[in-house]
Amino acid sequence: MSTPAWVEKRKQDIEEIIGRYPQKRSAMMPLLHLAQEERGWIADEDVEAIAEILGVSKSLVESVCSFYSLFYRRPMGKYVITVCGNIACGLSGAAELTRYLEQRLGIKVGETTPDGLITLLVTGECIAACDGAPALQVNLEYCGNVTFERADEIIELIKKGEDPAAISDRFGIPPVKAL
Ligand code: FES
Structure with missing residues (x-):
């Protein structure tokens, strides 16, 4: 799966967000928000990219994402x-x-x-x-x-x-x- 364009575009923001926390994985929700801000929803490739950035499993990112109804896993209106x-x-x-x-x-x-x-x-x-x-x-x-x-x-x-x-x-x- 290809790396989503926002990962490069928001590289500095990603680093700044991760730097706020003693443990990388704590940056998961802000990164999910960032992905959604960029795409309007969270695609499989976003889940995969966040898992890779944070060094956690895709299923962990998926479970956090699906727990909160304000993270959208399908395209939404503007x-x-x-x-x-x-x-x-x-x-x-x-x-x-x-x-x-x-x-x-x-x-x-x-x-x-x-x-x-x-x-x-x-x-x-x-x-x-x-x-x-x-x-x-x-x-x-x-x-x-x-x-x-x-x-x-x-x-x-x-x-x-x-x-x-x-x-x-x-x-x-x-x-x-x-x-
Ligand atoms: S019931 Fe609390 S805001 Fe609707």
Whole structure:
């Protein structure tokens, strides 16, 4: 299997990341993030390259990768909308929001729009934004209190190519006020 291009391109970053830890293998998750940042998902050749860089088995990298739902092992859209389906969000309309998004995007959960722009996912894990339920993530950025109207606005911003962090700035979870 060939070495992925990002290994050479991000050589300095890889060395800097590994240098942060007393044991090389501790750099596994940051390197998985880096691979995903470069490709948009984690291919077999990325798993193999990370195993080789860290001197561990491919199965160890694979097991870490498959444990965390935010590491994608298949191609995703440029934007990944992940709706939280855990209790607080479930009680606040996450299922209805998910159905609305499916209808609005013309895809089912797990699918990507034909233009490759948006993948829709639901996670059963709490994304730690319960005070903004129902909440979702656009890539890794949070949006809270997502009504159907807000969902429409989020989709429009995505279609305009807005940065996920800027979308979150607009629809993010308000900071908790000190008592
Ligand atoms: S249950 Fe959805 S953020 Fe916690």
